Amino acid sequence: MQTIAAKANKPVIRLQDVTRVYEVGVERIHALDGISLALRENEYVAVMGASGSGKSTLMNVLGCLDRATSGYYELDGQDTTRMSDAALARVRNERIGFVFQSFELLGQLSALKNVEMPLIYSRNGWWSRRRRADSVLERVGLGERVDHRPNQLSGGEKQRVAIARALVCEPSILLADEPTGNLDSKTSEGIMKLFDQLHREGQTIVIVTHEEHVAHHAKRVIHMKDGRVYSDIPSNRNQADKAKMQNDERGGLS
Amino acid sequence: MRALMRALMVFLRLFYQSVYLALSQIWANKTRAILTTIGIVIGVASVTAVIATLTGLKTEVLNMVEEFGTNTITIIPGRPEEGAKRFASWWTIRFLPEHFDDMLEHCPSVARFSRLGWMEPRTVQHGEESVEGVKFLGIEPSYHDIVKRPMVLGRKVSVIDDMQVRQVCLIDSKLHRKLRLDRDCIGQSVLVGHQRFIVVGVIEWRPPMEPGQSPENHYEVFIPFRTAFKLQREPPVIAFAASKSTEIVEDAQAEIRFFLRQKRNMKPTEPDTFEVSSVKRYMDMFNSIALILTLVAVGVVSISLLVGGVGIMNIMLVSVSERTREIGLRKAVGAKKIAILTQFLIESVVLCFVGGLVGIGFGQLLTIALVNIPRALIEGFSMPMVYIPVWAIILSFSFTGCIGIFFGMFPAIKAARLDPIEALRHE
Numbered sequence: 001m002q003t004i005a006a007k008a009n010k011p012v013i014r015l016q017d018v019t020r021v022y023e024v025g026v027e028r029i030h031a032l033d034g035i036s037l038a039l040r041e042n043e044y045v046a047v048m049g050a051s052g053s054g055k056s057t058l059m060n061v062l063g064c065l066d067r068a069t070s071g072y073y074e075l076d077g078q079d080t081t082r083m084s085d086a087a088l089a090r091v092r093n094e095r096i097g098f099v100f101q102s103f104e105l106l107g108q109l110s111a112l113k114n115v116e117m118p119l120i121y122s123r124n125g126w127w128s129r130r131r132r133a134d135s136v137l138e139r140v141g142l143g144e145r146v147d148h149r150p151n152q153l154s155g156g157e158k159q160r161v162a163i164a165r166a167l168v169c170e171p172s173i174l175l176a177d178e179p180t181g182n183l184d185s186k187t188s189e190g191i192m193k194l195f196d197q198l199h200r201e202g203q204t205i206v207i208v209t210h211e212e213h214v215a216h217h218a219k220r221v222i223h224m225k226d227g228r229v230y231s232d233i234p235s236n237r238n239q240a241d242k243a244k245m246q247n248d249e250r251g252g253l254s
Numbered sequence: 255m256r257a258l259m260r261a262l263m264v265f266l267r268l269f270y271q272s273v274y275l276a277l278s279q280i281w282a283n284k285t286r287a288i289l290t291t292i293g294i295v296i297g298v299a300s301v302t303a304v305i306a307t308l309t310g311l312k313t314e315v316l317n318m319v320e321e322f323g324t325n326t327i328t329i330i331p332g333r334p335e336e337g338a339k340r341f342a343s344w345w346t347i348r349f350l351p352e353h354f355d356d357m358l359e360h361c362p363s364v365a366r367f368s369r370l371g372w373m374e375p376r377t378v379q380h381g382e383e384s385v386e387g388v389k390f391l392g393i394e395p396s397y398h399d400i401v402k403r404p405m406v407l408g409r410k411v412s413v414i415d416d417m418q419v420r421q422v423c424l425i426d427s428k429l430h431r432k433l434r435l436d437r438d439c440i441g442q443s444v445l446v447g448h449q450r451f452i453v454v455g456v457i458e459w460r461p462p463m464e465p466g467q468s469p470e471n472h473y474e475v476f477i478p479f480r481t482a483f484k485l486q487r488e489p490p491v492i493a494f495a496a497s498k499s500t501e502i503v504e505d506a507q508a509e510i511r512f513f514l515r516q517k518r519n520m521k522p523t524e525p526d527t528f529e530v531s532s533v534k535r536y537m538d539m540f541n542s543i544a545l546i547l548t549l550v551a552v553g554v555v556s557i558s559l560l561v562g563g564v565g566i567m568n569i570m571l572v573s574v575s576e577r578t579r580e581i582g583l584r585k586a587v588g589a590k591k592i593a594i595l596t597q598f599l600i601e602s603v604v605l606c607f608v609g610g611l612v613g614i615g616f617g618q619l620l621t622i623a624l625v626n627i628p629r630a631l632i633e634g635f636s637m638p639m640v641y642i643p644v645w646a647i648i649l650s651f652s653f654t655g656c657i658g659i660f661f662g663m664f665p666a667i668k669a670a671r672l673d674p675i676e677a678l679r680h681e
Contacts (some may be wrong), residue, residue: 060675063372065586065674066675086590089588089590090588091588092586104678106580117587118583121587121588121589121593122588123260126263133423134468169588222337234368
């Protein structure tokens with residue numbers, strides 16, 4: 001048995017000089033320009049940056065939806081850069097949980113069926129899918145409304161269902177892309193509290209956001225700019241970092 | 255082996271969910287589904303109706319043939335298609351009753367035969383009632399053993415009736431009613447011209463055997479063969495014969511032909527001046543007509559199903575583009591290409607199957623309508639209730655399934671190839 005402390009040190013994600021280059025016509029756009037990054041288990045990270053800074057591309061690469069043009073990406077000790085499409089699909093199924101800004105729930109299915117959905121594609125989740133979906137819905141605080149369809153749920157409830165769906169395969173990392181972008185501030189706070197709770201329960205979380213108060217909840221904040229990591233600091237120094245950034249911009253302008 | 259089992263399990267899981275999703279998708283877009291599958295519905299309905307009606311007709315014809323006797327051989331005079339007797343008058347090539355003498359001794363495969371006097375239609379009277387154009391047939395007693403037409407009342411024509419040239423007759427059940435004879439009319443008499451005939455039996459009514467004749471005013475009277483010669487001077491003679499078994503019908507035909515050629519002193523090069531035919535030939539003819547009809551129907555319907563298939567493809571393409579985000583999401587949570595492909599293929603197959611099911615339902619209704627057309631037009635002609643045969647149902651289901659797979663393949667491949675990031679960004 002590993003101790004909690006030792007477990008907490010286990011690296012989940014390791015990126016080495018990862019680049020992602022898009023070719024638009026003759027132009028080459030470096031969406032990711034040599035990113036090196038390590039994430040350990042139970043880390044709670046916010047990725048911030050202006051649009052076009054490459055944070056969405058980073059998210060796609062981390063989530064194995066996209067492949068790095070060059071560099072090395074290791075997830076749970078496995079090199080993903082040379083995996084086949086089918087193997088990547090399996091990695092997404094078993095190791096990664098996605099939460100999207102616009103929830104992406106299937107309208108014809110009940111909340112329960114939506115949560116069960118990833119287990120349909122998993123190797124061994126089929127028989128236990130009902131039980132696992134029920135327990136994970138309980139965990140996100142949606143014990144009773146499991147038979148409702150998405151259009152009968154509020155925005156916050158929808159996002160809770162989406163988070164339950166992301167968690168149902170017990171992923172190594174939870175990737176949330178602007179999870180509060182479509183919610184009012186009060187509901188956002190509830191969702192963020194849920195992320196805090198999941199973090200306390202040991203879940204590794206990466207949230208992409210451009211909202212300060214969301215990033216506040218994270219324990220580590222990564223700022224991106226022009227496809228590079230601009231700063232990577234613990235959250236309590238968030239304010240100082242912001243000041244620095246503003247200084248820089250001012251300096252750049254003058 | 256384990257890998258195979260695992261692949262099967264994955265397929266079953268997907269299958270369950272895809273069928274569920276496909277049905278809910280169809281249910282959510284009812285109107286669209288109906289409009290899409292209408293080609294399939296019409297195609298399946300028409301082909302199953304044609305097949306069912308033909309099958310029913312075939313059973314009916316088979317029943318009729320069964321009664322007429324599958325081993326029955328008809329012998330009629332006929333002009334050859336070539337040679338000197340091509341334009342011979344009917345009178346010169348007619349049969350005489352004595353032509354058939356000793357036929358049983360010379361034809362070992364023939365069990366029995368009956369000469370028939372094919373008489374002109376006459377008017378039959380009883381009391382106030384009078385019926386015109388009644389068909390008269392002179393028969394020998396063995397006729398009843400060749401043609402197994404059931405009797406309703408009384409007795410058949412006997413050997414003594416024939417030998418003594420008695421003025422007795424059998425009438426059919428429709429004529430019995432038309433003439434308003436008593437319920438038990440045996441022993442009552444009817445007038446044919448100025449001659450009085452005693453009714454000894456009532457035989458079941460049958461629609462006319464000759465094609466193109468209306469069964470409306472079709473009545474038959476049977477009299478002994480020799481009596482026929484008394485009533486009419488030399489009526490045309492034909493003959494019915496029965497082979498000893500159905501298998502040797504063709505042998506019996508050959509023997510009869512040889513025997514009759516000898517009787518007529520024909521040279522070996524001369525073509526026959528008569529026709530010896532069995533029901534088998536007509537059955538073969540009917541079967542080939544039924545086959546041609548089925549093929550034509552299948553051909554026409556294939557086009558309709560093809561058009562239906564294009565409709566399916568169109569709607570599946572719409573579905574794929576409408577549900578791009580869903581596809582993106584499914585890929586993001588770990589659906590492999592093959593899983594997406596299967597989902598959309600199953601959806602198009604389910605859509606086709608639903609069309610096929612509705613089509614079979616309509617096909618049955620259409621069959622009932624088709625079967626009732628002759629029933630409504632022709633009095634007394636009844637075709638029993640006809641159902642679509644099981645093989646036709648299985649055939650149309652597999653065909654619609656194939657259409658679902660064939661026309662669903664392109665949209666499904668399109669869906670499977672979508673890039674998850676692009677798909678999730680799709681508006």
